[in-house]
Amino acid sequence: xxxxxxxxxxxxxxxxxxxxxxxxxxxxxxxxxxxxxxxxxxxxxxxxxxxxxxxxxxxxxxxxxxxxxxxxxxxxxxxxxxxxxxxxxxxxxxxxxxxxxxxxxxxxxxxxxxxxxxxxxxxxxxxxxxxxxxxxxxxxxxxxxxxxxxxxxxxxxxxxxxxxxxxxxxxxxxxxxxxxxxxxxxxxxxxxxxxxxxxxxxxxxxxxxxxxxxxxxxxxxxxxxxxxxxxxxxxxxxxxxxxxxxxxxxxxxxxxxxx
Amino acid sequence: xxxxxxxxxxxxxxxxxxxxxxxxxxxxxxxxxxxxxxxxxxxxxxxxxxxxxxxxxxxxxxxxxxxxxxxxxxxxxxxxxxxxxxxxxxxxxxxxxxxxxxxxxxxxxxxxxxxxxxxxxxxxxxxxxxxxxxxxxxxxxxxxxxxxxxxxxxxxxxxxxxxxxxxxxxxxxxxxxxxxxxxxxxxxxxxxxxxxxxxxxxxxxxxxxxxxxxxxxxxxxxxxxxxxxxxxxxxxxxxxxxxxxxxxxxxxxxxxxxxxxxxxxxxxxxxxxxxxxxxxxxxxxxxxxxxxxxxxxxxxxxxxxxxxxxxxxxxxxxxxxxxxxxxxxxxxxxxxxxxxxxxxxxxxxxxxxxx
Ligand SMILES: Nc1ncnc2c1ncn2[C@@H]1O[C@H](COP(=O)(O)OP(=O)(O)OP(=O)(O)O)[C@@H](O)[C@H]1O
Ligand SMILES: [Mg+2]
Numbered sequence: 001x002x003x004x005x006x007x008x009x010x011x012x013x014x015x016x017x018x019x020x021x022x023x024x025x026x027x028x029x030x031x032x033x034x035x036x037x038x039x040x041x042x043x044x045x046x047x048x049x050x051x052x053x054x055x056x057x058x059x060x061x062x063x064x065x066x067x068x069x070x071x072x073x074x075x076x077x078x079x080x081x082x083x084x085x086x087x088x089x090x091x092x093x094x095x096x097x098x099x100x101x102x103x104x105x106x107x108x109x110x111x112x113x114x115x116x117x118x119x120x121x122x123x124x125x126x127x128x129x130x131x132x133x134x135x136x137x138x139x140x141x142x143x144x145x146x147x148x149x150x151x152x153x154x155x156x157x158x159x160x161x162x163x164x165x166x167x168x169x170x171x172x173x174x175x176x177x178x179x180x181x182x183x184x185x186x187x188x189x190x191x192x193x194x195x196x197x198x199x200x201x202x203x204x205x206x207x208x209x210x211x212x213x214x215x216x217x218x219x220x221x222x223x224x225x226x227x228x229x230x231x232x233x234x235x236x237x238x239x240x241x242x243x244x245x246x247x248x249x250x251x252x253x254x255x256x257x258x259x
Numbered sequence: 260x261x262x263x264x265x266x267x268x269x270x271x272x273x274x275x276x277x278x279x280x281x282x283x284x285x286x287x288x289x290x291x292x293x294x295x296x297x298x299x300x301x302x303x304x305x306x307x308x309x310x311x312x313x314x315x316x317x318x319x320x321x322x323x324x325x326x327x328x329x330x331x332x333x334x335x336x337x338x339x340x341x342x343x344x345x346x347x348x349x350x351x352x353x354x355x356x357x358x359x360x361x362x363x364x365x366x367x368x369x370x371x372x373x374x375x376x377x378x379x380x381x382x383x384x385x386x387x388x389x390x391x392x393x394x395x396x397x398x399x400x401x402x403x404x405x406x407x408x409x410x411x412x413x414x415x416x417x418x419x420x421x422x423x424x425x426x427x428x429x430x431x432x433x434x435x436x437x438x439x440x441x442x443x444x445x446x447x448x449x450x451x452x453x454x455x456x457x458x459x460x461x462x463x464x465x466x467x468x469x470x471x472x473x474x475x476x477x478x479x480x481x482x483x484x485x486x487x488x489x490x491x492x493x494x495x496x497x498x499x500x501x502x503x504x505x506x507x508x509x510x511x512x513x514x515x516x517x518x519x520x521x522x523x524x525x526x527x528x529x530x531x532x533x534x535x536x537x538x539x540x541x542x543x544x545x546x547x548x549x550x551x552x553x554x555x556x557x558x559x560x561x562x563x564x565x566x567x568x569x570x571x572x573x574x575x576x577x578x579x580x581x582x583x584x585x586x587x588x589x590x591x592x593x594x595x596x597x598x599x600x601x602x603x604x605x606x607x608x609x610x611x612x613x614x
Contacts, residue, residue, distance in 0.1 A: 093493055105501030109481075
């Protein structure tokens with residue numbers, strides 16, 4: 001087995017009651033991929049992300065991580081394995097600073113045992129968060145002092161992605177990272193995603209914006225009605241093609257060889 | 260209200276709002292020009308941040324002018340602080356679940372029962388003082404844990420759940436006492452806990468200071484406190500980040516109930532007897548204090564120092580009214596009005612927090 005593959009999904013199905021949200025989806029994610037996941041509303045993108053994040057278990061099918069079958073749920077297990085997720089609604093605590101958000105749930109603290117007896121080390125957390133953001137060339141004033149709900153939407157998204165990248169050493173999952181952002185803010189977020197990719201981080205990103213996809217992704221996977229209908233190298237396709245797959249104007253070639 | 264809406268703690272897949280639900284509905288009155296609206300927002304922010312302190316300062320001013328000889332004296336302030344000590348302990352305890360986004364309506368009944376029980380244990384079972392106190396305070400902790408489990412694991416709305424457990428505690432109270440006050444047959448040793456002084460400082464004030472400091476440290480310097488604050492803002496975000504949401508809520512309820520039990524024991528020591536309903540009123544005064552506190556310095560967030568300022572505001576008001584010879588009913592009017600004003604100010608603080 002090619003150890004180049006970071007993670008493979010094999011014939012994954014997932015249904016909710018009568019709804020088949022994912023239908024026989026196989027997908028190989030190579031190390032260093034920046035994979036754009038597109039498709040119409042209800043196509044199954046978020047469900048796929050949630051399977052990778054450990055938030056859902058597949059109804060059937062296997063997940064293979066670095067050559068070994070692996071159960072990813074619950075989310076804490078996926079996190080332990082180095083898979084981090086930035087959900088669409090950010091998951092930041094508005095009254096906390098960026099540094100506090102960075103370490104929420106994984107605080108640096110003195111002492112062991114129950115959380116009640118563990119003394120938080122704000123200074124260390126602040127230092128490390130600052131350094132983490134600096135390394136990613138993210139310049140946000142007030143990392144240690146400013147509640148994130150006083151920041152702009154773009155700054156919050158940068159913080160959320162940086163947090164994911166900081167903890168997710170294998171795979172970073174992004175669900176619509178540029179939704180609800182302005183042009184300049186979107187560009188900053190996309191630049192950050194590019195930088196993370198350049199550092200070798202593997203990223204799967206859901207988006208409705210094909211422009212944004214083209215700016216950062218080396219692969220495009222199109223979902224339609226729970227099925228994977230296309231899996232293309234960005235360099236070997238164009239936007240028209242992708243749109244055709246999304247709308248169903250173009251059907252997958254029969255017996256399409258797995259990438 | 261915010262904490263009452265915290266039932267959505269237990270809904271697994273909800274997209275929790277990123278910010279705390281507002282207490283006030285958004286009342287857009289008239290069509291102000293942008294400039295006027297900005298000025299109004301700034302005013303509201305100031306009101307939500309300093310409202311309580313303004314109320315406190317004006318009362319201090321007014322009563323000092325009206326009664327310079329009796330109100331504005333060191334002796335009177337020593338009395339105020341001593342009298343508010345027990346209430347502060349209970350209110351500060353309540354602040355912890357409020358920070359976590361949960362109401363606890365049982366604290367007053369827990370205080371009553373624990374006060375009665377400690378007198379009963381000392382008088383009839385012959386238990387020494389310290390074990391009796393530990394037993395009763397431990398019972399308070401257990402009641403809090405039960406509250407937390409019912410609310411988080413079973414998913415009952417905190418408002419209803421704690422009303423239920425509180426009523427059960429009232430039942431236990433009557434089962435134990437038959438509704439009749441218990442007299443303390445024990446020595447003065449027990450009453451000395453609340454009445455005694457060290458180097459001129461009343462024990463009660465010292466105990467209050469210790470409890471406040473402890474709670475402040477828990478909320479602001481421990482991992483548990485960080486998690487309690489996080490779930491109060493967005494339980495879903497906290498859960499995704501790996502916070503043990505249920506456990507944090509249970510700990511918060513346990514802290515509130517423990518403080519209520521301590522308050523009950525001190526109250527019994529102060530009274531020298533076990534009164535069936537003596538602690539019930541702590542519920543209202545604690546909520547007033549905590550909500551007033553949320554409009555002190557922090558734009559609508561509950562916090563320990565704020566609650567202390569809140570208790571002080573209530574205490575100064577009541578004391579001042581008594582000093583100017585206002586009839587007793589005015590104190591109820593005052594406390595009631597203050598609760599409404601407090602909730603309004605806290606809500607304004609939250610609503611305009613982002614400016
Ligand atoms: N928890 C759930 N319970 C029931 N049905 C669900 C659940 N999650 C997803 N579904 C259904 O599965 C299908 C795929 O949903 P999914 O959220 O994965 O789509 P999506 O591609 O992310 O769409 P969108 O672009 O609108 O976010 C939809 O029909 C949806 O209604
Ligand atoms: Mg989706």
